[in-house]
Amino acid sequence: MEKYTYTIGRRKRATSTLRLFEGKGESLINDKPTKEVYPSDEDQALLFEPFVFVESEDKYYFTAKVKGGGKKAQLGAIRHAIARALAKQDKEYKTILKKELLLRRDDRKKERKKTGLKKARKAPQFSKR
Secondary structure, X not given: OOOEEEEEEXXXXXXXXXXXXXOOOOOEEOOEEHHHHOOOHHHHHHHOHHHHHOOOOOXXXXXXXXXXXXXXXXXXXXXXXXXHHHHHHOHHHHHHHHHOOOOOOXXXXXXXXXXXXXXXXXXXXXXXX
């Protein structure tokens, strides 16, 4: 049984549970390789950004389970969980990641629709006569 650091990351409606392992291995998201889930280079760069900032790209790998939200929100949730796990690993990492604002949770969610309105804030067109 390998030793790992367990964390939860969130963004909008997406929630990710992550296990961060030390050593070499393949990172998986919902039991699929990261390249399969996020094939674009931009998404890959965002996903592994916490590792780049603490200069430990090849020192760790992870397995993540993520649900809820959309693709980008899930990416943000995994990124948040990675940053939290790295912060748990080393106090120096925490200061670096905090400075880069990666430990901050993005809690913006879609506002609920109100009665009498078309959307959360959009009112029906007003007619004077």
